[in-house]
Amino acid sequence: MNAPVIRRLNAADASFAQELDALLAWESVSDxxxxxxxxxxxxxxxxxxxxxxxxxxxxxxxxxxxxxxxxxxxxxxxxxxxxxxxxxxxxxxxxxxxxxxxxxxxxxQPSWSYEEDDGTLLGQQVTxxxxxxxxxxxxxxxxxxxxxxxxxxxxxxxxxxxxxxxxxxxxxxxxxxxxxxxxxxxxxxxxxxxxxxxxxxxxxxxxxxxxxxxxxxxxxxxxxxxxxxxxxxxxDMIAGPSEILVICDGQTDPDWIAMDLFSQAEHDEQAQPILISQDAAFLEQVQQSIAKLLPTMERKDIIQTSLQDRAAFILVDSLEQACEVSNRIAPEHLELSVEDPQALLSQIRHAGAIFMGRYTAEALGDYCAGPNHVLPTSGTARFSSPLGVYDFQKRSSLIMFSEDGASEVGKVASVLARGEYLTAHARSAEYRIKD
Missing domain, CATH: 3.40.50.1980 (Nitrogenase molybdenum iron protein domain)
Structure with a gap:
C-alpha cells in the first residue's frame, strides 16, 4: 500500500485562506x-x-x-x-x-433567586x-x-x-x-x-x-x-464527520502524532485529520511515520481515503499563529502536543475539546477521560459546546413583584409599551401603579 502524500498548506502563502476554506468545505445532510x-x-x-x-x-x-x-x-x-x-x-x-x-x-446547576430591596423576587428555576x-x-x-x-x-x-x-x-x-x-x-x-x-x-x-x-x-x-x-x-446536533487538529511543536514522537491522526481518520472516509506545526522537518517525519504505520492498521483503506481526501499539514511561523489558524478551523478535537500547553490555552477560543500535553491522546477522551465525547463539528465549536447535563435541563425565569416593585417598574414598562404603541401592555402595567 502506498501511503498518501498529505496535502501541504503554508499559512504564509497569499492563497492560504482560500485553500483552507476549500479544505474545510463539507456538505451537511442535504441528499x-x-x-x-x-x-x-x-x-x-x-x-x-x-x-x-x-x-x-x-x-x-x-x-x-x-x-x-x-x-x-x-x-x-x-x-x-x-x-x-x-x-x-x-x-x-x-x-x-x-x-x-x-x-x-x-x-x-441549582435553581437560584434573589430579592430586591422592595421585596421583588427574581430568579431561575432549573428543571x-x-x-x-x-x-x-x-x-x-x-x-x-x-x-x-x-x-x-x-x-x-x-x-x-x-x-x-x-x-x-x-x-x-x-x-x-x-x-x-x-x-x-x-x-x-x-x-x-x-x-x-x-x-x-x-x-x-x-x-x-x-x-x-x-x-x-x-x-x-x-x-x-x-x-x-x-x-x-x-x-442534540446535526453532526458532521469526525475531526482532529493537532498543534505540535515538533518535539513529540512522530509515530504518536501519526497514530493520533489515524484515530479519527479510521472513523469515516470523510473524517478530517489536520496537523499544524512551525517545524517543516517534523511534518516530513510524520509523513514518514504515516507511510510506516498505515499498512499495520485494520481499517487502513478508510484511513487512506480520509488522509488523501481531507487531511492536511499546515506550516506556520509560530505556535501563536498555529492558535490563530486553529480558531479559524474551530475543530471538534484539538490536541496541544507542546511543551507548555497551558501557555497556549488562553489563545484558543474555539474548540469542542482541548487535549493538553504530549501524553493526552484524543482517544482517551473518546472513552474514559470523563468529559463528553459528543462535540460540535464542522466549525460549529464557534457557537456550540459539548453535550452535557445542561442539554437535558430547562431554565424557567422566576418573577414575583411586590406591590411597591410593581408600581415603580410598571411606570418604566408603561413608557416603553406606549413607545411601541402596545396600549394593552401599557395599561396592564398601569393598573398596578399606586396613586
Missing part, C-alpha cells in the same frame, strides 16, 4: 433522495404508529416480530448483558462510566426534561461509549425516563451496548433503528412513548430524520 425517503417514513409512522414501525423494521432490519412487544428488551436483558461480560471488559466499562458520571456531576430518546447505532457498528456519554449526563440532570432505540439487523445484538445501557440507567430499550425509530420517538406510538429530546449518533437517514423532527422535539 434530496434521502430527504424524500425519510419524509415518507416519518409520515407513515406519524399516521400508522406501531404498524409502520413494524413494517419498516421487517424491510430494513430483516426482523418480523408479530408485535412491538417483540422489539422491546427488558431490564433483565440489559443486566444479563452486563453480567455476561468478561471481567476485563466489565471493569473497563464500569471505570469509564464512573469517570463520566463524576465529571458530569460537577455540571449540575430536567421528563423523557429523552437515545439513538444508538446497532449491529457491528456499535458504540457502547456513546451510550455512556449520552445517557449518564441525562440521568445526572434528573431526566425521568430514557428510551433507547438500537437496531439489531438480522437479530444481531451487541452485548457491550446493552451492558452500557444497564450501567447508565437506561429505562427502556427498543430494537428499532433508522428514520422510523426517530419518528417513533418524536411522535410517539402506542408502544414507544413520545420524548422531549432525541440525542445520539446515526447514519445520514437518522441525521436527516432528526433535522426534520426538530421543533416537534429537541435534538
Amino acid at each position: 434530496p433522495g434521502v430527504q424524500s425517503r425519510v419524509e415518507e417514513i416519518l409520515s407513515a409512522v406519524k399516521a400508522r404508529g406501531d404498524d409502520a414501525v413494524l413494517e419498516f423494521t421487517a424491510r430494513f432490519d430483516r426482523l418480523e416480530p408479530s408485535s412491538m412487544a417483540g422489539l422491546e428488551l427488558s431490564q433483565s436483558d440489559m443486566q444479563s448483558a452486563l453480567d455476561s461480560l468478561p471481567k476485563v471488559q466489565r471493569d473497563a466499562l464500569e471505570t469509564a462510566a464512573a469517570r463520566v458520571r463524576r465529571y458530569h456531576e460537577r455540571q449540575v 430536567a426534561m421528563d423523557r429523552v430518546g437515545l439513538y444508538v447505532p446497532g449491529g457491528k457498528a456499535a458504540y457502547p461509549s456513546s451510550v455512556l456519554m449520552n445517557a449518564i449526563p441525562a440521568k445526572v440532570a434528573g431526566v425521568g425516563e430514557i428510551i433507547m432505540v438500537v437496531p439489531t439487523p438480522g437479530g444481531e445484538r451487541n452485548q457491550l451496548v446493552l451492558a452500557a445501557a444497564a450501567l447508565a440507567g437506561v429505562d427502556r430499550v427498543f430494537t428499532i433503528g433508522g428514520a422510523q425509530a426517530v419518528a417513533a420517538l418524536a411522535y410517539g406510538t402506542a408502544s414507544v412513548p413520545k420524548v422531549d429530546k432525541i440525542v445520539g449518533p446515526g447514519n445520514i437517514y437518522v441525521a436527516t430524520a432528526k433535522r426534520a423532527v426538530y421543533g416537534t422535539v429537541g435534538i
